[in-house]
Amino acid sequence: NAGVTQTPKFQVLKTGQSMTLQCAQDMNHNSMYWYRQDPGMGLRLIYYSASEGTTDKGEVPNGYNVSRLNKREFSLRLESAAPSQTSVYFCASSEARGGQPQHFGDGTRLSIL
Amino acid sequence: GIQVEQSPPDLILQEGANSTLRCNFSDSVNNLQWFHQNPWGQLINLFYIPSGTKQNGRLSATTVATERYSLLYISSSQTTDSGVYFCAGYADSNYQLIWGAGTKLIIKP
Numbered sequence: 001n002a003g004v005t006q007t008p009k010f011q012v013l014k015t016g017q018s019m020t021l022q023c024a025q026d027m028n029h030n031s032m033y034w035y036r037q038d039p040g041m042g043l044r045l046i047y048y049s050a051s052e053g054t055t056d057k058g059e060v061p062n063g064y065n066v067s068r069l070n071k072r073e074f075s076l077r078l079e080s081a082a083p084s085q086t087s088v089y090f091c092a093s094s095e096a097r098g099g100q101p102q103h104f105g106d107g108t109r110l111s112i113l
Numbered sequence: 114g115i116q117v118e119q120s121p122p123d124l125i126l127q128e129g130a131n132s133t134l135r136c137n138f139s140d141s142v143n144n145l146q147w148f149h150q151n152p153w154g155q156l157i158n159l160f161y162i163p164s165g166t167k168q169n170g171r172l173s174a175t176t177v178a179t180e181r182y183s184l185l186y187i188s189s190s191q192t193t194d195s196g197v198y199f200c201a202g203y204a205d206s207n208y209q210l211i212w213g214a215g216t217k218l219i220i221k222p
Contacts, residue, residue, distance in 0.1 A: 088154060099143075
């Protein structure tokens, strides 16, 4: 039982490059989330998907897009990476939006030069 | 406002000691969770504890929702307990997790 799986674990990009971070969960959860964590800080919500077919902006959505591909998978895309997007990105899932525990992947460490 | 506050911000203990971490949350935050972020950056679910007390081995947590606080107890600390402990609660207004700033725990051998 893998839980929440994120790929890749590490990535280095040049400014202006694009990339997609992948996330998949095997817990049959309805809701999925993308967060970023900057050094010494807590997590900030980028986007979430309350259920399959829906996505909504979180606290810091600028510069990102998301796709809820199916119930299991939720991807995060950086169209034109900027140094300010250097961070650790976490994907999470929960049975439902609000009032249910969230379970996290191991994170993707992204550096943008 | 919508707030989650943790104390202390830092804690250094010798192996074998006990510790208590506190999380205060505002009226519009509920359904607390405790997480441990280990030195490798992984976020581990410890407890989902909207109210009451739960125990898991050397760790236990208590949430008194009416008084807007939660406590995480770690007994007989081990070096592997080192890391940052976060509490987070759901905001009633938009069902998003509101995070505390964390307690950085260092257990010395």
